Amino acid sequence: xxxxxKLERVAVMGAAGKxxxxxxxxxxxxxxxxxxxxxxxxxxxxIQAIDVSDEALSGLMKYLRAxxxxxxxxxxxxxxxMYADRADLVDNGQIIQQYVFDVLNVVRPTIRIEAAYxxxxxxxxxxxxxxxxxxxxxxxxxxxxxxxxYLTNTSSIPISELDRDAGLDGRIIGFHFYNPPAVxxxxxxxxxxxxxxxxxxxxxxxxxxxxxLVVRSNDKAGFIGNGHFMRDALHGISExxxxxxxxxxxxxxxxxNKVSQDYLVRPMGIFQLIDYVGLDVVNYIMQVMNxxxxxxxxxxxxxxxxxxxxxxxxxxxxxxxxxxxxxxEKGRPVGVYDLASQQYIAAEHxxxxxxxxxxPLPKSFQPWKQVVASKMKDEFFASLFQELKTMDTAGARxxxxxxxxxxxxxxxxxxxxxxxxxxxxxxxxxxxxxxxxGPINNYV
Amino acid sequence: MEKKIYMTAGYNTISLGTGRKEFNPGKPxxxxxxxxxxxxxxxxxxxxxxxxxxxxxxxxxMACRFNSQAHLGAFAPYIDEGLSGKPSTxxxxxxxxxxxxLLTGIKSVLSGSAEVVLALGVEVQNSVKAIYGxxxxxxxxxxxxxxxxxxxxxxGQFSDRAGVYFERFGRERTRKSFARWYRNAIENARLCLTAxxxxxxxxxxxxxxxxxxxxKSFVDYLNLFDCSKVSDGASAIAIVSREGLRRIGIPVExxxxxTGFGHAVNNITVKPADPTELSTARLAxxxxxxxxxxxxxxxxxxETHDCFTIAGILGxxxxxxxxxxxxxxxVLAGETSRKGEVPFNTxxxxxxxxHPTGATGVHMAVTIMEQLTGKAGDTQINIxxxxxxxxxxxxxxxxxxxxxxxxxxxx
Numbered sequence: 001x002x003x004x005x006k007l008e009r010v011a012v013m014g015a016a017g018k019x020x021x022x023x024x025x026x027x028x029x030x031x032x033x034x035x036x037x038x039x040x041x042x043x044x045x046x047i048q049a050i051d052v053s054d055e056a057l058s059g060l061m062k063y064l065r066a067x068x069x070x071x072x073x074x075x076x077x078x079x080x081x082m083y084a085d086r087a088d089l090v091d092n093g094q095i096i097q098q099y100v101f102d103v104l105n106v107v108r109p110t111i112r113i114e115a116a117y118x119x120x121x122x123x124x125x126x127x128x129x130x131x132x133x134x135x136x137x138x139x140x141x142x143x144x145x146x147x148x149x150y151l152t153n154t155s156s157i158p159i160s161e162l163d164r165d166a167g168l169d170g171r172i173i174g175f176h177f178y179n180p181p182a183v184x185x186x187x188x189x190x191x192x193x194x195x196x197x198x199x200x201x202x203x204x205x206x207x208x209x210x211x212x213l214v215v216r217s218n219d220k221a222g223f224i225g226n227g228h229f230m231r232d233a234l235h236g237i238s239e240x241x242x243x244x245x246x247x248x249x250x251x252x253x254x255x256x257n258k259v260s261q262d263y264l265v266r267p268m269g270i271f272q273l274i275d276y277v278g279l280d281v282v283n284y285i286m287q288v289m290n291x292x293x294x295x296x297x298x299x300x301x302x303x304x305x306x307x308x309x310x311x312x313x314x315x316x317x318x319x320x321x322x323x324x325x326x327x328x329e330k331g332r333p334v335g336v337y338d339l340a341s342q343q344y345i346a347a348e349h350x351x352x353x354x355x356x357x358x359x360p361l362p363k364s365f366q367p368w369k370q371v372v373a374s375k376m377k378d379e380f381f382a383s384l385f386q387e388l389k390t391m392d393t394a395g396a397r398x399x400x401x402x403x404x405x406x407x408x409x410x411x412x413x414x415x416x417x418x419x420x421x422x423x424x425x426x427x428x429x430x431x432x433x434x435x436x437x438g439p440i441n442n443y444v
Numbered sequence: 445m446e447k448k449i450y451m452t453a454g455y456n457t458i459s460l461g462t463g464r465k466e467f468n469p470g471k472p473x474x475x476x477x478x479x480x481x482x483x484x485x486x487x488x489x490x491x492x493x494x495x496x497x498x499x500x501x502x503x504x505x506m507a508c509r510f511n512s513q514a515h516l517g518a519f520a521p522y523i524d525e526g527l528s529g530k531p532s533t534x535x536x537x538x539x540x541x542x543x544x545x546l547l548t549g550i551k552s553v554l555s556g557s558a559e560v561v562l563a564l565g566v567e568v569q570n571s572v573k574a575i576y577g578x579x580x581x582x583x584x585x586x587x588x589x590x591x592x593x594x595x596x597x598x599x600g601q602f603s604d605r606a607g608v609y610f611e612r613f614g615r616e617r618t619r620k621s622f623a624r625w626y627r628n629a630i631e632n633a634r635l636c637l638t639a640x641x642x643x644x645x646x647x648x649x650x651x652x653x654x655x656x657x658x659x660k661s662f663v664d665y666l667n668l669f670d671c672s673k674v675s676d677g678a679s680a681i682a683i684v685s686r687e688g689l690r691r692i693g694i695p696v697e698x699x700x701x702x703t704g705f706g707h708a709v710n711n712i713t714v715k716p717a718d719p720t721e722l723s724t725a726r727l728a729x730x731x732x733x734x735x736x737x738x739x740x741x742x743x744x745x746x747e748t749h750d751c752f753t754i755a756g757i758l759g760x761x762x763x764x765x766x767x768x769x770x771x772x773x774x775v776l777a778g779e780t781s782r783k784g785e786v787p788f789n790t791x792x793x794x795x796x797x798x799h800p801t802g803a804t805g806v807h808m809a810v811t812i813m814e815q816l817t818g819k820a821g822d823t824q825i826n827i828x829x830x831x832x833x834x835x836x837x838x839x840x841x842x843x844x845x846x847x848x849x850x851x852x853x854x855x
Binding site for chain 1: 573575576578579582590591594595596659660661662
């Protein structure tokens with residue numbers, strides 16, 4: 001297999017989406033960089049950026065231009081070498097502008113799926129809907145004469161199922177970027193039963209060129225990342241529901257969100273994370289996973305109640321957080337949606353009573369931002385958990401129970417053969433979810 | 445000199461840029477006119493207002509590109525309407541523009557065409573990101589060499605010098621002396637309210653400064669701590685005759701006397717014959733010392749042009765304080781620290797105080813004036829009677845335009 005040849009004609013399905021735009025950015029840069037290699041002069045590299053709306057594609061090109069500029073400014077030493085033979089490009093500024101053009105010049109935005117019919121590599125980053133994905137794969141594969149390779153960004157659908165139902169003969173691999181792809185280093189790599197070895201080799205080389213950290217997951221619905229996240233979320237939801245014996249649901253949601261963020265030192269609480277990913281996406285993923293784990297009940301009526309009221313979360317095109325279960329101002333939660341009265345209740349009405357109920361934070365508490373940069377994490381968590389175990393407060397009890405459940409979920413992923421090792425589970429949570437502590441640890 | 449020349453009433457704005465708490469790259473900042481006005485009007489207020497001034501000289505390197513602003517001479521009346529109708533000139537010699545502003549003022553006073561000159565240096569460089577600023581600053585070299593030059597052009601030039609120095613005189617010891625130079629610079633800057641590194645709180649500066657250089661993202665032989673930062677700032681000072689001192693009502697002991705100066709240039713199209721030497725710097729300093737009639741041993745404090753740590757070390761050697769290849773030993777022995785034999789860059793120099801390029805030469809003069817007249821506040825060093833002189837060495841480009849000045853307290 002020739003890596004450069006394969007990347008000569010590429011398509012990204014769902015290119016204007018949250019994940020697709022990042023995949024497009026990274027891949028178009030990789031392709032432009034290949035085109036700058038002396039041996040590739042004269043070759044034309046193209047990436048079809050396919051999505052359903054011209055408006056979204058127009059926004060995509062603006063995003064792309066801004067991001068490529070930012071990236072170009074950081075690789076100036078290399079760019080000067082690449083453009084050394086261009087006598088007309090003297091200043092850094094001139095070279096950067098040329099590079100931005102050269103990257104954008106690889107990209108062909110289009111709303112026509114036909115653009116994928118002549119490509120060798122198809123990145124798929126559309127909605128997490130198994131039937132839609134299979135339909136698209138079948139449609140392309142039926143007319144594409146090149147027997148293309150498919151790299152799907154699904155975060156939950158078994159690759160073997162996609163392979164079988166779309167009739168791809170092993171020309172598909174799960175290449176699951178984390179959000180946002182341009183920033184997150186983690187990629188979950190998932191092979192179907194008969195994924196072609198050459199495709200695997202290509203995927204590994206591509207990941208390495210992009211500087212990604214690869215964790216292989218076995219081909220079971222949800223893989224490692226969502227395998228943990230969905231179950232972790234369901235634990236948070238059931239804990240909140242349990243607390244409704246004492247407080248209204250919106251207060252319970254606030255409390256569990258706080259415990260899962262502050263006590264467990266995560267970048268955001270579990271309900272904020274659900275909002276970040278989008279309630280509809282979470283619901284889709286649960287629908288995909290549930291039939292594969294009979295008896296586990298991976299679904300949430302509470303989540304569906306929000307969705308029925310059009311409470312969805314997710315992000316605006318500028319990356320800012322939309323209101324979901326929580327309400328946000330400048331990215332920070334400031335209220336919670338009350339299903340009963342169908343409106344947001346401002347946190348100022350209940351924050352103090354919730355905090356009184358949880359009790360004071362552990363004395364050794366440090367905010368996530370501080371811990372994530374700390375070189376003394378072991379010492380920190382040793383004293384944090386020591387303290388939690390001796391504290392007689394609701395907050396500490398909820399936190400310990402939460403951490404135990406998270407560990408149990410992680411261990412189950414290994415026991416069920418989804419993750420190869422404890423280490424792989426921890427790597428996914430530490431790098432893909434920015435946790436400060438892997439779920440499988442000795443403190444719990 | 446036939447006529448005694450003095451400098452007094454100096455003033456520095458803060459050096460604004462990364463490191464200062466008030467610096468926020470995402471927010472609007474004061475423009476170049478603000479800096480000119482602040483520095484100029486502060487000096488005017490110390491010398492009795494604009495009526496005392498015969499002429500203004502503004503040193504600036506690249507406002508035409510950093511700020512799309514040329515014709516800076518005509519900003520003098522913006523400092524104070526009272527400067528309208530009087531002569532005002534902008535002078536340029538890359539990073540020695542400030543030094544040239546001083547020399548221009550000195551010569552005006554020497555010629556008798558002025559008794560009081562307001563000399564000012566200014567640069568506002570945070571208007572563009574450093575990667576584009578590198579293009580602008582590269583114009584201090586020969587434009588024909590830009591294409592083959594480094595992305596970070598001047599760090600590249602001095603990195604090359606450092607590379608040859610490492611090879612010839614040893615890498616480890618030299619890098620340690622760079623780290624010590626950095627530490628001295630930051631420790632001095634922490635004493636000076638206007639310094640860009642005033643807020644620096646790093647505990648172990650030398651370990652930080654020993655970070656391995658990374659040629660893939662920057663240059664091969666220098667790291668970021670070896671470099672002065674991108675700065676916005678202005679400095680101003682009054683250059684006056686004896687008659688001028690009387691006019692502005694400042695006692696002579698609150699001024700410094702200029703006892704010598706040296707100005708030398710070298711061909712901008714020619715690469716240095718020996719990269720481990722600043723030969724033009726040596727020449728300018730020798731001229732200044734000769735004119736003052738003193739030896740380097742009588743100099744009690746130096747402000748040298750440490751745009752990079754290697755330039756600091758080479759400056760020590762160019763001044764004759766250490767033999768070739770022995771600058772690192774001199775620095776590592778503590779001789780350039782504020783308690784050493786010859787305290788260098790007592791408010792942090794270019795690395796610690798900041799390097800608003802066109803202002804730097806004037807900033808050096810203000811610092812030495814404050815030290816020699818006992819007005820340096822927390823940064824004050826002890827000036828021994830046996831070493832009453834101060835010396836500044838201001839460099840434009842890669843050892844191409846050099847201005848050196850010798851000062852002593854007025855009496």
